[in-house]
Amino acid sequence: MIPVTKPFLPSQEEYQRHLNAIWNRQWLTNNGPLVNELETRLKEYLDTSNVLFLANGTLALQIAVKVFDLKGEVITTPFSYVATTSAIVWENCRPVFVDIDAETFNIDPSKIEEAITEDTTAILATHVFGNACDIDAIKTIADKHNLHVIYDAAHCFGTKYKNKTVFEYGDVSTASFHATKLFHTIEGGAVFCQDNELADKMGLLRNFGHTSPVTFGSVGINAKNSEFHAAMGLCCLDHIDDILVTRKTQWQRYESLLRAEKRIQLLKITPGCEFNYAYFPIVLQDEAQLNKVTAALNLQYVQPRRYFYPSLNNLSYVKQQPCPVSESISERVICLPLYHSLRKEDQDMITRVIIKNL
Numbered sequence: 001m002i003p004v005t006k007p008f009l010p011s012q013e014e015y016q017r018h019l020n021a022i023w024n025r026q027w028l029t030n031n032g033p034l035v036n037e038l039e040t041r042l043k044e045y046l047d048t049s050n051v052l053f054l055a056n057g058t059l060a061l062q063i064a065v066k067v068f069d070l071k072g073e074v075i076t077t078p079f080s081y082v083a084t085t086s087a088i089v090w091e092n093c094r095p096v097f098v099d100i101d102a103e104t105f106n107i108d109p110s111k112i113e114e115a116i117t118e119d120t121t122a123i124l125a126t127h128v129f130g131n132a133c134d135i136d137a138i139k140t141i142a143d144k145h146n147l148h149v150i151y152d153a154a155h156c157f158g159t160k161y162k163n164k165t166v167f168e169y170g171d172v173s174t175a176s177f178h179a180t181k182l183f184h185t186i187e188g189g190a191v192f193c194q195d196n197e198l199a200d201k202m203g204l205l206r207n208f209g210h211t212s213p214v215t216f217g218s219v220g221i222n223a224k225n226s227e228f229h230a231a232m233g234l235c236c237l238d239h240i241d242d243i244l245v246t247r248k249t250q251w252q253r254y255e256s257l258l259r260a261e262k263r264i265q266l267l268k269i270t271p272g273c274e275f276n277y278a279y280f281p282i283v284l285q286d287e288a289q290l291n292k293v294t295a296a297l298n299l300q301y302v303q304p305r306r307y308f309y310p311s312l313n314n315l316s317y318v319k320q321q322p323c324p325v326s327e328s329i330s331e332r333v334i335c336l337p338l339y340h341s342l343r344k345e346d347q348d349m350i351t352r353v354i355i356k357n358l
């Protein structure tokens with residue numbers, strides 16, 4: 001079976017070393033030494049101002065919305081994983097969908113201003129597939145209308161924009177460290193921000209609002225993560241350069257094998273973005289072709305995935321708003337298998353099957 005993704009796993013010995021230390025200390029969670037070490041090493045590796053390690057990327061989004069006490073309307077992308085929208089709705093805000101760019105698949109900044117009303121409080125955009133949004137254009141609009149900017153950077157470990165990690169942009173950026181991601185902690189996520197006070201506030205939100213064992217500075221939730229998850233993160237960080245280089249090589253192999261095929265649309269990388277090669281989406285001509293290609297791949301025990309379907313503006317629990325570009329891409333896009341141990345021969349076979357079945 002060739003699934004769309006497989007988690008990277010360090011050797012058991014590497015993980016065991018951390019387990020031995022956990023057993024010795026008997027400190028399993030609540031801001032333990034491995035959580036602290038992971039945050040420090042992430043900060044160094046990514047060169048970011050503040051990072052808080054969290055239980056998952058969905059809570060990271062919820063905390064980002066909560067910390068600004070957002071109300072009213074939040075402008076967002078319809079082309080993302082469902083967590084981007086559900087975090088907005090969960091925090092009692094209304095998602096307002098702005099259609100995407102047909103080539104980068106990210107929110108189209110030229111359509112944002114017409115969606116702004118007096119109820120708009122923020123823009124929450126996803127750097128989808130690890131490809132940065134047009135960050136400068138979004139910042140210009142946000143500054144002009146005094147809006148907060150939150151980036152769902154769930155896919156973005158290793159992505160840079162204008163020579164800086166993409167996590168340094170926006171008022172807050174969120175990441176997912178789920179097992180399917182390039183860098184993972186089994187389950188996990190993070191919020192990043194430049195402002196120290198904001199980081200302190202998010203720290204309170206992460207830990208029930210505790211300012212001491214008996215005092216509470218704000219409402220809070222349990223978004224902490226454990227020593228066991230931090231241990232996996234530390235092991236994966238030891239291999240991250242190799243993971244990123246391998247991913248780039250694999251991505252470029254798919255690209256070289258499919259570039260000449262005009263019936264398939266490939267992702268356009270945003271100008272200024274140093275891509276992390278996290279996903280390899282292909283857009284087919286229509287849904288019938290997508291089904292045909294998928295069935296042919298399944299026959300060879302290959303499982304591509306429909307990332308992202310449906311277009312989020314069509315979710316049952318949001319006010320439906322037309323987003324024709326996102327709807328069209330959503331109906332036609334699949335991501336090809338991409339993971340550290342994927343073999344060249346498998347990539348060659350996958351592309352052969354695709355081309356034969358167009």
Ligand SMILES: Cc1ncc(COP(=O)(O)O)c(C=O)c1O
Nearest residue numbers: 056057058081083154176177178
């Ligand atoms: C774009 C995006 N945002 C948010 C999430 C949620 O992250 P998590 O699964 O860590 O809660 C995901 C998960 O895959 C995602 O793809």
